[in-house]
Amino acid sequence: MAHTGIEHGVTTGDFTKSEGWLDWYDGPTTPTFRLPAGAVDAHCHVFGPGEQFPYAPERKYTPCDASAEQLFALRDHLGFDRNVIVQATCHGADNTALVDALRRSEGRARGVATVRRDVTDEQLAELHEAGVRGVRFNFVKRLVDRVPTDSLQEIVAKIAPLGWHVVIYFEAEDLPELYDFFSSITTDVVVDHMGRPDVTKDPNGPEFELFLRFMRENQNVWTKVSCPERLSVSGPRALDGEQHAYTDVVPFARRVVEEFPDRVLWGTDWPHPNLKDHMPDDGLLVDYIPQIATTPDLQQKLLVDNPRRLYWQEGA
Numbered sequence: 001m002a003h004t005g006i007e008h009g010v011t012t013g014d015f016t017k018s019e020g021w022l023d024w025y026d027g028p029t030t031p032t033f034r035l036p037a038g039a040v041d042a043h044c045h046v047f048g049p050g051e052q053f054p055y056a057p058e059r060k061y062t063p064c065d066a067s068a069e070q071l072f073a074l075r076d077h078l079g080f081d082r083n084v085i086v087q088a089t090c091h092g093a094d095n096t097a098l099v100d101a102l103r104r105s106e107g108r109a110r111g112v113a114t115v116r117r118d119v120t121d122e123q124l125a126e127l128h129e130a131g132v133r134g135v136r137f138n139f140v141k142r143l144v145d146r147v148p149t150d151s152l153q154e155i156v157a158k159i160a161p162l163g164w165h166v167v168i169y170f171e172a173e174d175l176p177e178l179y180d181f182f183s184s185i186t187t188d189v190v191v192d193h194m195g196r197p198d199v200t201k202d203p204n205g206p207e208f209e210l211f212l213r214f215m216r217e218n219q220n221v222w223t224k225v226s227c228p229e230r231l232s233v234s235g236p237r238a239l240d241g242e243q244h245a246y247t248d249v250v251p252f253a254r255r256v257v258e259e260f261p262d263r264v265l266w267g268t269d270w271p272h273p274n275l276k277d278h279m280p281d282d283g284l285l286v287d288y289i290p291q292i293a294t295t296p297d298l299q300q301k302l303l304v305d306n307p308r309r310l311y312w313q314e315g316a
């Protein structure tokens with residue numbers, strides 16, 4: 001989209017950021033929590049830069065730029081060893097920026113792509129060679145138009161032989177409707193952000209119980225216990241030195257980490273698309289981790305062993 005001057009916001013390349021867009025936090029603190037050696041930030045994105053990798057025409061938002069170099073600088077600053085870069089919806093099914101970032105990472109990043117049903121085996125082989133190990137299916141209505149499940153099933157059939165998995169992003173209220181489809185997926189399945197529970201509800205109540213049941217009944221399902229900054233209602237926010245941020249999310253994430261220690265992942269979600277009320281300090285977000293993974297053993301699994309098993313199966 002060419003800059004028209006009509007929209008509010010600031011231009012990035014030829015693009016105008018969505019109104020109210022919050023840029024990622026420049027100058028994060030050094031975390032107090034020392035990440036275990038080999039830790040993986042298993043959910044983050046790159047945006048553009050729009051000039052080089054234009055945002056998709058069908059996107060629902062226009063972000064600020066967030067380049068691979070900036071992501072890798074954050075990785076080093078926070079003390080992560082590796083990244084899993086997830087295709088952001090603002091790039092649609094054009095994985096060029098993702099692939100470029102993976103190639104620049106020199107094996108220190110893996111990717112999750114978005115593909116259409118007509119993706120060819122050659123295209124999948126190229127993505128695999130670049131480091132892609134999964135595809136993302138998105139059901140969050142404000143982010144994408146719904147893709148019919150028969151298309152998604154076709155995609156699963158194409159990616160399964162590569163040993164890839166499926167990442168699903170949905171909101172808790174939509175799980176009942178999607179439960180059977182999700183349970184029918186035969187590859188590993190990774191749920192983004194714990195299926196977005198409403199944290200004003202009881203962590204032992206029926207809504208979150210359904211999510212836990214989904215994980216219990218389907219041993220191939222993993223989840224990211226990420227995005228407290230997105231789920232939190234009462235905070236406090238990871239800003240200004242706050243060492244106990246997002247305490248309202250903690251009981252939810254802790255329950256999952258403790259019941260499924262071998263099927264959980266954690267990521268920063270940098271550069272935090274679509275946050276409307278604040279942008280967290282990523283150093284303090286890392287300091288949130290010991291609230292939900294309370295022992296060195298749980299931290300090792302969450303941050304090192306689990307992501308390595310899923311994304312670096314072949315070693316290295």
Ligand SMILES: O=C(O)c1cc(C(=O)O)oc(=O)c1
Nearest residue numbers: 087088089090143192273274
């Ligand atoms: O909640 C969101 O707005 C969001 C968006 C995206 C994306 O646009 O890909 O990814 C996320 O993990 C979260």
